[in-house]
Amino acid sequence: MFEARRVLQVGRNLLVYAAGVGLLVIGALGLADAIAVSTAVSIPLFVVGLVLVLIVHEYFGGPV
Secondary structure, three states: OHHHHHHHHHHHHHHHHHHHHHHHHHHHHHHOOOOOOOHHHHHHHHHHHHHHHHHHHHOOOOOO
16 A cells, blocks of 8 residues: 555656656757747746746655
8 A cells, every 4th residue: 555655656756847847948948049939938938847846856855
C-alpha cells in the first residue's frame, strides 16, 4: 500500500516537473526569438513554468 502511494507521488512530481520545464523552455525560446512566439505569450509561459518547477521543489520535496 505504501509503495503504491510513493510511486503515485513520484509520478505526479515528475509530471508536474516535466510540464514546468517544458513551459520554461518554450518561454525561453520565445523570448530569444528562436521560435515564433510573441513576447506577450512567452513571458507568462516562462513564469508559469518557473512557478511549477518551484512548487515541485519546495512543496512536493523534489522531482523524485
